[in-house]
Amino acid sequence: MLRALMYILPLALTIYAFIDCLNTPEDEAKHLPKVVWVIIILLFWIVGPIVWFAAGKMRHAPAGGRTPSEWHRNHRQEWVAPDDNPDFLKSLREENKKDESLLKDWEADLRRREEELKKRERGEDTDG
Numbered sequence: 001m002l003r004a005l006m007y008i009l010p011l012a013l014t015i016y017a018f019i020d021c022l023n024t025p026e027d028e029a030k031h032l033p034k035v036v037w038v039i040i041i042l043l044f045w046i047v048g049p050i051v052w053f054a055a056g057k058m059r060h061a062p063a064g065g066r067t068p069s070e071w072h073r074n075h076r077q078e079w080v081a082p083d084d085n086p087d088f089l090k091s092l093r094e095e096n097k098k099d100e101s102l103l104k105d106w107e108a109d110l111r112r113r114e115e116e117l118k119k120r121e122r123g124e125d126t127d128g
Contacts (some may be wrong), residue, residue, distance in 0.1 A: 010046045017041045017049030021056070028058045 021029070021037050029037055037056050041048040082088045 012047075013049045017052045021052055022055050030056055030058055032056070080084060087122055 018038065018041050021034060023042055024034065026034050032040075037052055041052050044051075
């Protein structure tokens, strides 16, 4: 079991350092270009990842909220209930106006058709 751990632990460290290096923006890699860091991590199995974590990456959070968690923290929007949301209420009013207009058009069309039907029935009654 101890022998397996001797291989699994450095492999896990290497994989983690490799993924961390790939996800790091180019301007946050210190001392060397990111491509060189990837090569160092992969070639020097145990030492490469340790050097990457110790000296290869800036450890402070970048200004401007470039990391996803910072961006979400700085740009978080308050949740508003639908009945308190002015945009939602405005959209309801607009939909209501459209529906009322459509209903008036249908009612006018129905009245016109009813009148046409009454005229036909009166015309048929006088002919018959």
